[in-house]
Amino acid sequence: MNNGNGIVVGAVAVLALLALDATLPSALAADTAAADAPMKWHHGHGGANHNGAMGGEGAMMQVMHGLNLSDAQKQQVHTLMKSARSQWQAAGGSGLNDLPALGNPADPNHFAAVQEAKTRAAQRIQDWSDLEQQIYGVLTTDQRAQLPQLLSDLQGRINARRSEWQSPQASTP
Numbered sequence: 001m002n003n004g005n006g007i008v009v010g011a012v013a014v015l016a017l018l019a020l021d022a023t024l025p026s027a028l029a030a031d032t033a034a035a036d037a038p039m040k041w042h043h044g045h046g047g048a049n050h051n052g053a054m055g056g057e058g059a060m061m062q063v064m065h066g067l068n069l070s071d072a073q074k075q076q077v078h079t080l081m082k083s084a085r086s087q088w089q090a091a092g093g094s095g096l097n098d099l100p101a102l103g104n105p106a107d108p109n110h111f112a113a114v115q116e117a118k119t120r121a122a123q124r125i126q127d128w129s130d131l132e133q134q135i136y137g138v139l140t141t142d143q144r145a146q147l148p149q150l151l152s153d154l155q156g157r158i159n160a161r162r163s164e165w166q167s168p169q170a171s172t173p
Helices: 003-020 024-028 032-036 056-066 071-091 110-136 141-166
Strands: none
Touching: 056 071, 056 110, 056 141, 071 110
16 A cells, blocks of 8 residues: 555544544535535634534544645535535435334344444445545645644544543532
8 A cells, every 4th residue: 555545544544433423414414505605714613513522524624724725625625525415415315214223122123224324324434435535636745745644633632522521520519
């Protein structure tokens, strides 16, 4: 594997972990107005959800911000992400329709619902990987070289947020 592919695989791995986060379905289910809205390229982008966890798009935007994309690159990334969102919405569908079967192991449809959920999760990971490959193609050589450190920094921030969120609060008397 050459170094360029290693970076892509690393990016896919980090964003795949983010994609499995419970916040991703809300990012994928963005309404049409959100899909048409311009990308936010400044600090303070609302990439975190109510519990401090970050969905895939918010994390990706943080990394993109750190790469100091040109206006032309920003437009290309915006176009790629808008197209991906449209495809995800069109392919959307029964994500929560099988919740009763998923949440009840005694349900006769439980096994089939679990298998379908696994298939949807695998497809989300593949969709993110495809999008990442397209965005990676927009980056310059220097930006590609910066990517591993930015992803590592992002993973550290995500882990810190999750630790804060998961740590028990000291009880007050």
